[in-house]
Amino acid sequence: MSLTHEELRKKFKSFWEKRGHKEVPPTQLVPQNDPTTLFTGSGMQQFVPNLLGEPHPLGTKLFNVQHCIRVQDIEEVGDNRHDTFFEMMGNWSLGDYFKKEQLNYFFTFLTDKDGGLGLEPKRLYVTAFEGNDHIPQDKESIEVWQEIFKGVGIEAKIGERIFLYDATKNWWSRAGVPENMPPGEPGGPDSEVFYQFDVPHDPRYGKDCHPNCNCGRFLEIGNSVFMEYKKLPDSTFEELPKKNVDFGGGLERFLAAAQNDPDIFKTDVFNDIVRRIELVTTASYSDPKNQSSIRIIADHIKTAVFIIKNGVFPSNKEHGYVLRRLLRRALLKLRSLKKDFKSEDVSVIARSVLSTYGGIYFDISNDESKVTVVVDEEMKKFEKSISTGMKLIEKMQSVDAKAAFDLYQTYGFPLELTEEILKERGHKIDRKAFYEEFNKHKELSRSSSAGKFKGGLADHSEQVIKYHTATHLLHQALFDVLGNDVKQAGSNITGERLRFDFSNSFTPTDEEIKKVEKIINEKINKALPVNFKIMPKSKADKVGARSFFKEKYGEQVKVYYIGETEKNIKDAYSKEFCGGPHVKNTKEISKLKIDKFKKIGSNLYRIYAI
Ligand code: SER
Numbered sequence: 338m339s340l341t342h343e344e345l346r347k348k349f350k351s352f353w354e355k356r357g358h359k360e361v362p363p364t365q366l367v368p369q370n371d372p373t374t375l376f377t378g379s380g381m382q383q384f385v386p387n388l389l390g391e392p393h394p395l396g397t398k399l400f401n402v403q404h405c406i407r408v409q410d411i412e413e414v415g416d417n418r419h420d421t422f423f424e425m426m427g428n429w430s431l432g433d434y435f436k437k438e439q440l441n442y443f444f445t446f447l448t449d450k451d452g453g454l455g456l457e458p459k460r461l462y463v464t465a466f467e468g469n470d471h472i473p474q475d476k477e478s479i480e481v482w483q484e485i486f487k488g489v490g491i492e493a494k495i496g497e498r499i500f501l502y503d504a505t506k507n508w509w510s511r512a513g514v515p516e517n518m519p520p521g522e523p524g525g526p527d528s529e530v531f532y533q534f535d536v537p538h539d540p541r542y543g544k545d546c547h548p549n550c551n552c553g554r555f556l557e558i559g560n561s562v563f564m565e566y567k568k569l570p571d572s573t574f575e576e577l578p579k580k581n582v583d584f585g586g587g588l589e590r591f592l593a594a595a596q597n598d599p600d601i602f603k604t605d606v607f608n609d610i611v612r613r614i615e616l617v618t619t620a621s622y623s624d625p626k627n628q629s630s631i632r633i634i635a636d637h638i639k640t641a642v643f644i645i646k647n648g649v650f651p652s653n654k655e656h657g658y659v660l661r662r663l664l665r666r667a668l669l670k671l672r673s674l675k676k677d678f679k680s681e682d683v684s685v686i687a688r689s690v691l692s693t694y695g696g697i698y699f700d701i702s703n704d705e706s707k708v709t710v711v712v713d714e715e716m717k718k719f720e721k722s723i724s725t726g727m728k729l730i731e732k733m734q735s736v737d738a739k740a741a742f743d744l745y746q747t748y749g750f751p752l753e754l755t756e757e758i759l760k761e762r763g764h765k766i767d768r769k770a771f772y773e774e775f776n777k778h779k780e781l782s783r784s785s786s787a788g789k790f791k792g793g794l795a796d797h798s799e800q801v802i803k804y805h806t807a808t809h810l811l812h813q814a815l816f817d818v819l820g821n822d823v824k825q826a827g828s829n830i831t832g833e834r835l836r837f838d839f840s841n842s843f844t845p846t847d848e849e850i851k852k853v854e855k856i857i858n859e860k861i862n863k864a865l866p867v868n869f870k871i872m873p874k875s876k877a878d879k880v881g882a883r884s885f886f887k888e889k890y891g892e893q894v895k896v897y898y899i900g901e902t903e904k905n906i907k908d909a910y911s912k913e914f915c916g917g918p919h920v921k922n923t924k925e926i927s928k929l930k931i932d933k934f935k936k937i938g939s940n941l942y943r944i945y946a947i
Pocket of ligand 1: 379380381427509560561562583584585586
C-alpha cells in the first residue's frame with residue numbers, strides 16, 4: 338500500500354512541528370487584496386509582506402499546506418503530471434535558518450524512513466543557480482548538497498548529481514526571471530530536487546537527459562527558494578535585511594515519488610475520482626487511449642468543485658468564466674468517452690471529489706448539495722446550447738471558420754464539436770482562421786481575466802499600503818455611521834483605488850456615505866499612529882478586534898490598531914486582525930475621497946475610494 342495523502346499530511350506536520358515550526362492556516366483560494374490574480378497559486382503568496390520584513394504573528398519558522406489553482410496550466414493537463422488544482426506543502430524561515438539547514442531538513446524529510454517519505458537517496462537529483470552578471474553562483478547550496486550526499490555514500494559531482502541552470506530555471510520570484518521583476522519585488526536563487534523514475538529517456542526531448550528535461554524521467558518534487566534579494570527601481574538588486582527560506586513542494590508529486598510511479602492520477606488524491614469516471618463511462622484508465630481524457634475530466638471537475646466551494650458561480654467573467662470553461666471542457670471529454678452521458682454523471686464524479694477531501698476541505702453534509710446543484714445547472718445549460726447548435730449545423734450547407742466562431746460566440750457551441758460533426762462530413766475547419774476571428778472579437782471578460790492567469794503579484798507599493806490603512810478606517814467608519822450590522826464582504830486594492838464590499842441590512846443614504854468619508858478624513862488629519870500587537874486569538878477577540886469571517890486564523894494573531902495612543906489597544910479607534918503592512922501614521926494618507934458607492938446585490942454594497 339503506498340502512502341496515502343492523509344498519512345503524508347500527518348508526516349509533514351509532525352516533521353516541522355518537531356523542528357519548532359508553527360502551522361499557518363491556508364489562505365482562501367480566491368484571494369483578497371490581490372487584483373493581479375484570480376486564484377491563490379502558491380503557498381508563499383500570503384507571506385510576501387513577511388518575506389519583505391513584516392513580522393509574522395506565529396514567529397520566524399512556519400509551515401503550511403496551501404490549496405492552489407494554476408489555470409495557466411490548463412492546456413497541459415492530460416499528461417501524467419500536470420493538474421490545475423494542487424496542494425503546495427511549504428516551510429518558511431523568516432530571517433531564521435538559511436541554506437544549510439533548509440537543504441538538510443528537506444533531504445531528511447524525503448529520505449527518512451520513519452519521520453519522512455523514505456525515498457532512496459540515489460533517486461534524488463538536485464539543481465542550483467549557475468550565476469549571472471548581477472548575482473553570483475550559488476556555491477553554498479552546491480557545497481551543502483555535496484556534503485549531504487557524501488553522508489549517504491554518494492559522490493555528488495556537478496553535471497551528474499548536481500545540475501546548474503540559469504535564471505529561467507533556478508531563480509524564483511512571483512514575476513519569474515530577474516528582468517521581469519517590478520521594483521520592490523523579493524526573489525532569489527533556488528534549489529530544486531527531482532525524483533528519478535524508472536522511465537527511459539525519450540530522445541525526442543534532446544540527446545541527453547537531465548533533471549529539467551521534459552521526457553518524464555525526472556519529476557520536480559520540491560523547490561527551496563532563498564529569498565535574499567529585492568529589486569530596486571534602477572533594476573539592480575539589494576540584499577534583503579533578513580535572508581529567508583521559501584520552500585514549496587507539491588503534495589501530489591510527493592505521493593507519486595513515494596509510490597515510485599510518475600502518474601499523479603494514480604495517487605490516492607485521484608484514485609476514487611478516476612474510478613468514478615471509469616464507472617460512468619465504462620472507459621478503462623489502463624487503456625492508454627483513454628488516459629488523457631480521463632485525466633482532463635478528473636482534474637477539471639476537481640478544480641471546479643473547489644471553485645464552487647469558494648462561492649463562485651459559472652459566468653462569463655473572471656472566476657466564473659474559469660469555472661464554466663473547466664466544466665464545459667470536462668463535459669466535452671466525457672462526451673468523447675460516452676456519447677449519451679447525463680448531467681447526473683458529472684455530479685457523481687463531483688461527489689467523489691468531496692469524499693476524497695472530506696474532512697480536510699469539505700463539510701460533506703453541507704457542501705454536497707451546494708456543489709451538485711451548481712454543476713447540474715451548468716450542465717443543463719450546456720446541453721441546451723449543444724442541442725441548439727446541433728440543429729443549426731445540420732441545416733447549414735457549409736461551415737467555415739467564421740460560421741464556427743458565430744456558433745461558439747452566440748450559442749456557446751464549442752469548436753471541438755463543430756470539428757467532430759464536420760469530420761463526419763469529410764470537412765475541416767481552418768483552426769487558424771477560427772482563432773483569428775476569436776482574437777478579433779476577444780470577449781472582454783476573457784481578455785480582462787487572461788492577464789490574471791499568471792498573477793499573484795499583489796503590489797506592495799507605498800500607495801497600496803496607504804489604501805490598506807485607509808481600508809481599516811473605512812471599515813470602522815461604516816460601523817460608526819451604520820451600526821453593528823455592517824459586515825465586510827471583501828476588499829481589493831490597486832495602486833489606483835481601494836474597493837470595499839460590505840453587507841448591511843438597509844441601503845445607506847448619500848448623506849450617510851458622506852458622513853463616513855468625513856470621519857475617515859478627520860482620523861487622517863488627527864495624525865493617529867498605526868501599530869500592531871501579536872496576541873492570542875482569544876485575547877484579540879476580547880479587545881474587540883474585527884476579523885474577516887471568511888479567513889481562518891492561527892492561534893496567535895496580529896492585530897493592527899489605529900488610535901490616540903500607541904500603548905492602548907483597547908480604546909483604539911480601529912482594530913483589526915491583519916497581516917499588514919500599514920503606514921506608520923494616518924497623516925501619510927493625506928486624504929481619502931469616496932468616489933463611487935453602489936448596490937451590487939441584495940444587502941450587498943460596494944465603495945470605491947481614491
Ligand atoms: N515560491 C516557491 C514556489 O512556488 C516555493 O514555495 O515554487
